[in-house]
Amino acid sequence: MTLPAIRLNQISKVYSNGTVALQNMNLAIQDAEFVSLVGPSGCGKSTVLQMIAGLGQINSGSIEWGISDRQLAYVFQEAALMPWATVQENVRLPLKLAGTSKKYAEVLVQQAIQRVGLSGFERSYPRELSGGMKMRVSIARALVTKPNVLLMDEPFGALDEITRSKLNRDVLDLWSQHRWTVVFVTHNIYEAVYLSNRVIVMAAHPGRVVADIAINAPYPRSEEFRTSLLYNEYCREVSQCLEAAMNASPLQLNRTAIAQTSTS
Numbered sequence: 654m655t656l657p658a659i660r661l662n663q664i665s666k667v668y669s670n671g672t673v674a675l676q677n678m679n680l681a682i683q684d685a686e687f688v689s690l691v692g693p694s695g696c697g698k699s700t701v702l703q704m705i706a707g708l709g710q711i712n713s714g715s716i717e718w719g720i721s722d723r724q725l726a727y728v729f730q731e732a733a734l735m736p737w738a739t740v741q742e743n744v745r746l747p748l749k750l751a752g753t754s755k756k757y758a759e760v761l762v763q764q765a766i767q768r769v770g771l772s773g774f775e776r777s778y779p780r781e782l783s784g785g786m787k788m789r790v791s792i793a794r795a796l797v798t799k800p801n802v803l804l805m806d807e808p809f810g811a812l813d814e815i816t817r818s819k820l821n822r823d824v825l826d827l828w829s830q831h832r833w834t835v836v837f838v839t840h841n842i843y844e845a846v847y848l849s850n851r852v853i854v855m856a857a858h859p860g861r862v863v864a865d866i867a868i869n870a871p872y873p874r875s876e877e878f879r880t881s882l883l884y885n886e887y888c889r890e891v892s893q894c895l896e897a898a899m900n901a902s903p904l905q906l907n908r909t910a911i912a913q914t915s916t917s
């Protein structure tokens with residue numbers, strides 16, 4: 654049997670202050686799948702991304718990879734651009750750090766900028782860009798390394814609804830061309846249902862999966878999908894699971910069992 658692209662086996666994470674961020678979390682993500690994580694604040698969504706990215710130690714459990722030559726890219730809620738550098742220079746940063754030749758980097762940077770629809774803004778500075786454009790630069794910076802796994806932590810959380818919808822469509826277009834495996838964190842149920850093959854609902858204290866909802870709607874997902882009965886039904890289902898997750902009573906914690914070592 655072939656391994657899923659990413660498999661979390663009974664992952665537990667306890668931070669050094671004793672917070673049990675995740676407890677016995679299982680999750681299998683298939684190659685080229687678009688999976689969203691939703692859940693109340695503090696349920697461990699960002700921690701899941703960090704563990705997948707190898708940032709910080711897992712206390713118990715393991716992560717298995719079905720992708721042999723994995724290339725991960727991370728997109729955060731804050732575009733976190735260098736204010737003194739142009740769009741071009743910001744997008745080039747990961748290649749510079751990796752020591753990619755200047756000539757090849759130039760080609761990759763140009764491609765990435767074009768992909769996110771920012772051609773013509775190569776020499777602009779972040780202060781000259783709107784919030785949505787800054788996020789596009791941040792996405793270009795992630796794409797420039799040609800990732801096959803994209804970890805996105807509330808990338809559109811700070812944007813207005815119209816910009817968010819536009820970026821949702823553009824990310825889906827890019828995903829349909831490149832078929833990355835995407836793990837996407839959001840607080841927005843509508844965004845999660847619109848984008849995803851599957852929506853994972855998590856509960857907090859400790860962080861765990863309480864529902865795994867397949868969104869059985871074909872791609873490409875048009876604007877009609879957003880106003881369809883099916884879309885509304887999925888949104889209602891996710892919303893109900895989320896409400897149940899928020900009211901879920903905390904599990905009985907056994908920190909000593911989970912925390913073989915305590916790390917941050």
Ligand SMILES: Nc1ncnc2c1ncn2[C@@H]1O[C@H](COP(=O)(O)OP(=O)(O)OP(=O)(O)O)[C@@H](O)[C@H]1O
Nearest residue numbers: 668670672674693694695696697698699700701917
């Ligand atoms: N470095 C850290 N040290 C101590 N506790 C942490 C650390 N990072 C996260 N936590 C705690 O771990 C739990 C999970 O945090 P995490 O940021 O993963 O949740 P989240 O679901 O992404 O939250 P939000 O939706 O608010 O971004 C929270 O209780 C948080 O306070």
